[in-house]
Amino acid sequence: xxxxxxxxxxWPVRRLRHIGAKLAGAVTSQVAVLVAAFLxxxxxxxxxxxxxxxxxxINATQLANLRxxxxxxxxxxxxxxxxxxxxxxxxxxxxxxxRLPVADLIGAxxxxxxxxxxxxxxxxxxxxxxxxxxSAWYAGGVVDRVGTAAAVTLWSVPTFWLGLVxxxxxxxxxxxxxxxxxxxxxxxxxxxxFGPVALDRLWHLTLPCLTxxxxxxxxxxxxxxxxxxxxxxxxxxTTARAKGLSDAAVRRRHAVxxxxxxxxxxxxxxxxxxxxxxxxxxxxFSWPGLGSLFYEALTVPDLPLLQGLFLTITSAVIVMNLxxxxxxxxxxxxxxxx
Amino acid sequence: xxxxRAMRRAAGRVDARGRVAVAVIGAxxxxxxxxxxxxxxxxLSAVGAPxxxxxxxxxxxxxxxxxxxxxxxxxxxxGTRVSLTVGLSATAVAIGVGAVAGIVxxxxxxxxxxxxxxxxxxxxxxxxLVLAAVLTGVLRPGAxxxxxxxxxxxxxxxxxxxxxxxxxxxxxxxxxxxKVLGAGHWHVIRHHVLxxxxxxxxxxxxxxxxxxxLTEATLAFLGQADPIVVxxxxxxxxxxxxxxxxxxxxxxxxxxxxAIVVLGLAFTECGRAVQRALRVGPWEHP
Numbered sequence: 206x207x208x209x210x211x212x213x214x215x216w217p218v219r220r221l222r223h224i225g226a227k228l229a230g231a232v233t234s235q236v237a238v239l240v241a242a243f244l245x246x247x248x249x250x251x252x253x254x255x256x257x258x259x260x261x262x263i264n265a266t267q268l269a270n271l272r273x274x275x276x277x278x279x280x281x282x283x284x285x286x287x288x289x290x291x292x293x294x295x296x297x298x299x300x301x302x303x304r305l306p307v308a309d310l311i312g313a314x315x316x317x318x319x320x321x322x323x324x325x326x327x328x329x330x331x332x333x334x335x336x337x338x339x340s341a342w343y344a345g346g347v348v349d350r351v352g353t354a355a356a357v358t359l360w361s362v363p364t365f366w367l368g369l370v371x372x373x374x375x376x377x378x379x380x381x382x383x384x385x386x387x388x389x390x391x392x393x394x395x396x397x398x399f400g401p402v403a404l405d406r407l408w409h410l411t412l413p414c415l416t417x418x419x420x421x422x423x424x425x426x427x428x429x430x431x432x433x434x435x436x437x438x439x440x441x442x443t444t445a446r447a448k449g450l451s452d453a454a455v456r457r458r459h460a461v462x463x464x465x466x467x468x469x470x471x472x473x474x475x476x477x478x479x480x481x482x483x484x485x486x487x488x489x490f491s492w493p494g495l496g497s498l499f500y501e502a503l504t505v506p507d508l509p510l511l512q513g514l515f516l517t518i519t520s521a522v523i524v525m526n527l528x529x530x531x532x533x534x535x536x537x538x539x540x541x542x543x
Numbered sequence: 544x545x546x547x548r549a550m551r552r553a554a555g556r557v558d559a560r561g562r563v564a565v566a567v568i569g570a571x572x573x574x575x576x577x578x579x580x581x582x583x584x585x586x587l588s589a590v591g592a593p594x595x596x597x598x599x600x601x602x603x604x605x606x607x608x609x610x611x612x613x614x615x616x617x618x619x620x621x622g623t624r625v626s627l628t629v630g631l632s633a634t635a636v637a638i639g640v641g642a643v644a645g646i647v648x649x650x651x652x653x654x655x656x657x658x659x660x661x662x663x664x665x666x667x668x669x670x671x672l673v674l675a676a677v678l679t680g681v682l683r684p685g686a687x688x689x690x691x692x693x694x695x696x697x698x699x700x701x702x703x704x705x706x707x708x709x710x711x712x713x714x715x716x717x718x719x720x721x722k723v724l725g726a727g728h729w730h731v732i733r734h735h736v737l738x739x740x741x742x743x744x745x746x747x748x749x750x751x752x753x754x755x756x757l758t759e760a761t762l763a764f765l766g767q768a769d770p771i772v773v774x775x776x777x778x779x780x781x782x783x784x785x786x787x788x789x790x791x792x793x794x795x796x797x798x799x800x801x802a803i804v805v806l807g808l809a810f811t812e813c814g815r816a817v818q819r820a821l822r823v824g825p826w827e828h829p
Binding site for chain 1 (some may be wrong): 676
């Protein structure tokens with residue numbers, strides 16, 4: 206099914222048009238994010254300057270400067286132009302809480318989030334897709350029933366509560382069990398040298414990564430399971446079996462590749478959920494990434510910082526979705542360009 | 544076939560699992576309504592709390608006490624009220640927006656509908672929790688903003704499913720016949736589309752409540768609920784901030800979490816039971 210299509214030439218023009226259409230879609234989404242952020246942070250609060258400086262010591266000159274900088278007394282369309290102009294120059298404003306440029310704060314915290322989300326995603330993809338395919342192939346068996354029940358349970362448990370429970374059991378220690386892992390943060394003060402620091406980071410990463418992996422794993426398993434179930438009784442698999450291929454070869458070479466595409470689509474669609482999960486997990490474990498920064502901005506509330514994070518997180522989701530869209534023809538050559 | 548008749552027929556066909564789920568939801572409702580009879584304001588007062596903080600379960604406090612010294616049993620029972628009120632109100636908003644958007648997008652044609660579908664897809668791809676938290680953060684934390692935030696971010700899935708079902712119904716010959724006989728948009732939507740999407744809306748409503756209860760608790764944990772009002776998420780947030788989690792005070796952690804999980808599962812199961820009874824929708828889920 207896959208092999209026969211592989212040699213067919215795809216017209217470069219059509220492929221380019223496909224890429225162009227996806228890019229245009231992503232740009233439209235990005236514009237929608239800008240409009241949403243403008244509405245949320247500039248229009249909704251009524252007087253954005255007052256909302257931003259709520260409960261802050263600020264004198265009349267600073268207030269007037271801020272009003273002029275944001276252009277809050279101009280009509281809405283020109284306010285929007287000023288707003289987008291500032292963003293295009295990479296100016297996300299200044300955090301009230303830290304008194305530092307928002308862009309610098311986000312840059313400093315980005316690495317920790319990428320490490321956490323990246324590790325968890327790779328782990329969950331490997332375990333989830335593999336066990337999902339296995340579950341569907343032997344549907345109704347012990348592995349399927351136990352694995353699926355565990356996934357559904359993990360799916361129904363609130364992410365923050367799962368994190369708190371893991372933290373209490375493995376971080377704080379319960380009864381005779383001592384605390385095996387740190388209760389938060391990313392490093393132990395005073396550790397030096399490349400090897401010890403790397404081990405220390407891994408030790409701190411374990412619990413937050415486990416929590417996030419558990420949540421994503423459940424999603425990947427369920428998606429892959431239903432994708433494989435959908436193709437399991439197809440005629441082309443009967444043909445493959447009739448050719449005398451072993452059961453494992455039919456699964457690996459014919460069933461699973463055909464289930465990749467629907468899985469990839471659903472996984473891309475659920476990226477937003479992974480990001481939301483990361484915010485919660487980072488908050489629970491005080492992991493110093495964008496998620497815990499988001500929580501800090503939310504509790505104050507530090508609106509310039511919150512706005513910067515909102516734009517960064519949503520833009521990241523759009524870019525990841527675009528990459529997923531562009532990868533479909535690589536996953537499955539049958540995907541014709543729209 | 545009217546929507547009401549379909550519902551009554553469905554009620555008779557709900558299986559045992561569905562009946563258990565409905566009974567659990569009923570028990571939560573009774574507790575929520577009866578809570579003011581069982582618990583006095585003094586029980587929930589953070590300053591004049593009846594016990595010492597962090598007491599393990601005992602005869603006087605069957606579930607122990609929280610970070611202020613309030614009985615965890617009273618706190619957990621009282622939390623039912625916020626969860627159900629916010630969960631049900633947010634679902635009403637989400638299902639209302641989703642059903643209208645879905646029917647409009649399925650029934651009408653044109654550029655505006657295309658824009659509507661793009662908006663739906665945009666919301667579907669966004670990190671819902673981040674969007675909802677930003678909304679409550681800008682509007683100031685509280686029950687109203689939380690309902691609005693959850694409602695305005697949980698409608699897209701319903702809109703997509705309702706649109707698909709609307710397209711299926713409108714392709715059927717009996718709808719063409721009605722149109723030929725002179726039926727207008729309103730008649731077709733009211734008599735044909737609505738009856739066909741009603742079961743789907745009931746299923747989606749039940750599944751949405753389950754998600755809304757979870758989101759409400761998460762937003763409260765992120766400090767977006769009124770800290771004065773006792774709720775499951777707020778209790779867990781206070782426990783985390785007071786260091787109860789790493790200190791191993793499991794009795795503060797366990798009851799609110801279990802209450803959230805059981806309520807969420809009950810609404811999910813209830814939705815699936817209706818789905819099985821009416822054989823709606825091609826979503827398959829274990």
